[in-house]
Amino acid sequence: QVQLVQSGAEVKRPGASVKVSCKASGYTFTGNNIHWVRQAPGQGLEWMGKIKPSDGSTTYPQKFQGRITMTRDTSTSTVYMELTSLRFEDTALYYCAETRSDYWGQGTLITVSS
């Protein structure tokens, strides 16, 4: 069956970086874009960007440019999202998703705390 399995929860200090992985299985990894979406506690969804697994091209919204990097490893069907210079307000549940086909990861909780 189709799965997007994300790495586990992490606690980070302000200013640190975090890298979340998302391993795909059960479908053609190089098909549609994979998006990263986050949700702060009690808040709505926020789009963080997308990566095209076939060629690794990325698109980020202006808000995250310079602080976010998405990469992929086609040999393991895994995409990665790295966020640097973490702030308290980056505390959220982070999801990877192939939204067109409704494939979602289980979410990764990133907590930024001193």
Add this chain to the structure above:
Amino acid sequence: QAVVTQEPSLTVSPGGTVTLTCGSSTGAVTSGHYPYWFQQKPGQAPRTLIYDINNKQSWTPDRISGSLLGGKAALTLSGAQPEDEADYYCSLFYTGVSVFGGGTKLTVL
């Protein structure tokens, strides 16, 4: 960045019909915005209900449909069921970048 607007909350009676809308600060929503609709229930990951205006997932109930209506994207639920109670988010596409609306909390009561 464009702002996408949704009703913060709506209530529908069981068996009733409700329309959720998704507007854009840049003007009318068109097919070029490739509207998506997502459903999220408490404690769960979001799910993609509809993509590109009105294309459904295999699990999307027939009573739920997407459209363009009055310059906005719209999600219509006909014959609302208790299980339709959820948060609904739309997203619009702007030259490579997607933007989510703030979400609509739908109560079936």
